Amino acid sequence: MEKFNKLTGNAIPLRITNVDTDMIIPKQFLKTIKRTGLGEYLFFELKFDQDGNKIDSFELNQDQYKGANILIAGKNFGCGSSREHAPWSIADYGIKCIIAPSYADIFYNNCFKNGILPIILDEETVAKLQDSAENTLNFNIDLEKQNITYLENNEQKEITFEIDPVKKKCLIEGLDDIGMTLNKSSSISDFENNQAKETPWLYRSKII
Amino acid sequence: MSAPKTLYDKIWDNHIVSINDDGTTILYIDRHLVHEVTSPQAFEGLRMSGRKVRRPEFTLATADHNVPTMDRDKGIADPDSKLQVETLERNARENNITYLPMSDKRQGIVHIVGPEQGFTQPGMTIVCGDSHTSTHGAFGALAWGIGTSEVEHTLATQTLIQTKAKNMCIKITGEVMDGVTAKDIILAIIKKIGTAGGTGYVIEYTGDVIRNLSMEGRMTVCNMSIEAGARAGLISPDEKTWEYLKGRPLAPSGVEFETAIRYWQSLATDEGAQYDEIVEIKADEIIPQVTWGTSPEDVVSIDGYVPDPKNASSDEKKRSIERALDYMGLEPNTPINEIEVNKVFIGSCTNGRIEDLRAVSKIAKGRKVEKNVHAMIVPGSGLVKEQAEKEGLDKIFIEAGFDWRDPGCSMCLAMNADKLKPQERCASTSNRNFEGRQGRGGRTHLMSPQMAAAAAIKGKLTDFRDL
Numbered sequence: 001m002e003k004f005n006k007l008t009g010n011a012i013p014l015r016i017t018n019v020d021t022d023m024i025i026p027k028q029f030l031k032t033i034k035r036t037g038l039g040e041y042l043f044f045e046l047k048f049d050q051d052g053n054k055i056d057s058f059e060l061n062q063d064q065y066k067g068a069n070i071l072i073a074g075k076n077f078g079c080g081s082s083r084e085h086a087p088w089s090i091a092d093y094g095i096k097c098i099i100a101p102s103y104a105d106i107f108y109n110n111c112f113k114n115g116i117l118p119i120i121l122d123e124e125t126v127a128k129l130q131d132s133a134e135n136t137l138n139f140n141i142d143l144e145k146q147n148i149t150y151l152e153n154n155e156q157k158e159i160t161f162e163i164d165p166v167k168k169k170c171l172i173e174g175l176d177d178i179g180m181t182l183n184k185s186s187s188i189s190d191f192e193n194n195q196a197k198e199t200p201w202l203y204r205s206k207i208i
Numbered sequence: 209m210s211a212p213k214t215l216y217d218k219i220w221d222n223h224i225v226s227i228n229d230d231g232t233t234i235l236y237i238d239r240h241l242v243h244e245v246t247s248p249q250a251f252e253g254l255r256m257s258g259r260k261v262r263r264p265e266f267t268l269a270t271a272d273h274n275v276p277t278m279d280r281d282k283g284i285a286d287p288d289s290k291l292q293v294e295t296l297e298r299n300a301r302e303n304n305i306t307y308l309p310m311s312d313k314r315q316g317i318v319h320i321v322g323p324e325q326g327f328t329q330p331g332m333t334i335v336c337g338d339s340h341t342s343t344h345g346a347f348g349a350l351a352w353g354i355g356t357s358e359v360e361h362t363l364a365t366q367t368l369i370q371t372k373a374k375n376m377c378i379k380i381t382g383e384v385m386d387g388v389t390a391k392d393i394i395l396a397i398i399k400k401i402g403t404a405g406g407t408g409y410v411i412e413y414t415g416d417v418i419r420n421l422s423m424e425g426r427m428t429v430c431n432m433s434i435e436a437g438a439r440a441g442l443i444s445p446d447e448k449t450w451e452y453l454k455g456r457p458l459a460p461s462g463v464e465f466e467t468a469i470r471y472w473q474s475l476a477t478d479e480g481a482q483y484d485e486i487v488e489i490k491a492d493e494i495i496p497q498v499t500w501g502t503s504p505e506d507v508v509s510i511d512g513y514v515p516d517p518k519n520a521s522s523d524e525k526k527r528s529i530e531r532a533l534d535y536m537g538l539e540p541n542t543p544i545n546e547i548e549v550n551k552v553f554i555g556s557c558t559n560g561r562i563e564d565l566r567a568v569s570k571i572a573k574g575r576k577v578e579k580n581v582h583a584m585i586v587p588g589s590g591l592v593k594e595q596a597e598k599e600g601l602d603k604i605f606i607e608a609g610f611d612w613r614d615p616g617c618s619m620c621l622a623m624n625a626d627k628l629k630p631q632e633r634c635a636s637t638s639n640r641n642f643e644g645r646q647g648r649g650g651r652t653h654l655m656s657p658q659m660a661a662a663a664a665i666k667g668k669l670t671d672f673r674d675l
Binding site: 016017018027028033035050075084087102105106165184185187200201202207 | 225226231232234245248249262286292295314329339354356360364367371404407408437439460465467503524528621630642643644645649
């Protein structure tokens with residue numbers, strides 16, 4: 001899995017709550033059989049109108065946010081479907097960190113499988129950061145120290161965040177969790193042998 | 209004696225393979241459903257790392273999102289859709305996984321196929337790369353949607369690394385009025401707790417109202433647990449569950465079925481078990497529900513009005529109402545039953561089962577779809593279609609002017625050719641009213657099958673009980 005440790009860059013304020021997975025990556029782009037190349041379709045229907053013209057008011061289309069690698073959004077980000085195409089498109093676009101007051105469970109979980117750090121901060125702090133993002137060039141995100149630092153009006157600011165230590169470790173080390181689980185194959189076999197005794201009907205092989 | 213446990217606690221405990229040093233749990237997965245959209249990258253991952261599918265016999269695959277719902281003999285026209293379906297077919301074949309192709313009458317939406325085949329059983333852990341996997345919770349199975357990385361993990365290890373969620377109990381008390389369906393109940397729940405209300409929880413639905421629902425109705429409720437933010441919803445299994453399962457191709461049979469029932473009965477939440485959160489909802493207050501906006505929590509009763517952003521509780525809420533009204537092309541304070549529709553979609557994993565179609569046929573019988581409305585009915589599986597035709601429902605639908613289609617996800621998410629055009633307004637029995645969900649610029653109002661059928665006949669949202 002992709003690692004995440006430190007990140008420096010500018011941030012896009014996206015002042016929408018309940019950003020859903022259909023908004024992040026519309027279904028016409030789910031027909032791919034690859035993980036890559038989805039970045040250009042990120043927020044496609046917010047970026048372009050129905051005639052294919054750029055919507056200038058949308059932040060991702062604005063010059064000042066070109067190359068940004070952080071997204072600051074409203075609460076319940078990533079609600080909706082389980083499509084991992086959502087974090088794939090975000091990562092492929094170049095965004096490696098999201099800051100929001102809350103996330104939908106499946107999306108949140110999917111981020112960690114793709115080297116994206118989803119930071120949770122209270123609504124007030126997120127709103128303040130969205131304002132700062134309009135004028136601040138560089139936010140420094142340090143997962144090890146669990147802080148965000150930036151310079152605003154010549155003043156050094158620091159915001160700390162909480163994160164589950166297991167998830168933190170996964171991102172920092174970029175662990176291959178399938179490989180780790182496969183190391184426990186004998187435990188899995190033991191479980192199966194035991195379960196086959198307790199609930200044998202689960203192990204009847206039937207062809208349908 | 210051990211501490212009293214909830215249904216969720218018991219299924220969880222029964223599936224612990226081991227606990228990792230970091231406190232996460234390796235949880236055994238009994239059954240895995242696979243469809244064409246979220247699986248190709250997982251199989252590719254296995255190939256690249258030289259890994260094999262551990263338990264192909266515990267895995268069932270079918271194509272549902274991309275399949276056409278008419279002219280099936282011509283195959284899939286869209287080359288990307290076609291490639292995705294062919295890729296699933298190839299992956300299933302190469303890995304010895306049972307695959308139900310479009311030509312098989314058992315093909316359909318995975319969440320309809322699983323229960324129909326008896327693949328879904330109480331006490332199981334079931335996953336699928338699809339958020340509506342929560343549907344299977346209606347059988348007292350712990351079932352949840354996963355991303356493609358976890359699909360790969362499940363294929364390779366038949367386990368997932370998990371952290372236990374919290375227990376929420378939603379108790380529906382009182383009695384439902386006539387004509388109030390499972391869909392109205394779940395929409396009322398989402399209205400009350402919001403789309404993030406269940407985040408971090410597994411919801412167990414309890415109370416007589418839930419007991420009295422058919423298995424189909426219970427599936428409708430559990431299906432939309434994800435719209436309430438919960439990855440899984442659960443209903444304690446009972447006689448209705450055994451009755452439904454009996455004789456299904458993959459269900460246990462003979463003496464073993466009796467043994468299984470005894471095991472399934474032991475799963476019910478113990479008296480005195482603790483929930484982290486209890487929500488009570490009075491059923492007597494629920495009348496048919498519809499959504500007005502672009503989030504499944506934007507729910508209003510059919511006798512209600514489109515909200516006015518002026519009355520919003522916060523600036524953020526105001527902005528979100530304004531955005532939704534703008535997208536939906538609605539004016540504040542419009543009576544809901546004056547909203548005109550030009551499309552109707554009846555189907556999906558939420559409401560594409562035989563009971564739903566029977567309910568629609570009662571409304572459709574002897575009536576006509578309004579001339580400006582295109583109304584399609586998409587059965588959830590080939591078996592649902594076959595049963596409906598056996599009962600003559602198709603004739604009622606066609607006679608009334610409905611478009612009777614082949615099974616699939618269809619216009620619930622519009623990955624196949626069935627989609628709304630910009631600004632078209634649809635009464636839909638599906639589960640999501642997100643911007644663009646049913647087609648770019650399309651406007652979705654979620655409701656029960658009866659309400660969608662009534663909208664088709666009146667050409668506007670209407671209380672079907674007044675027809």
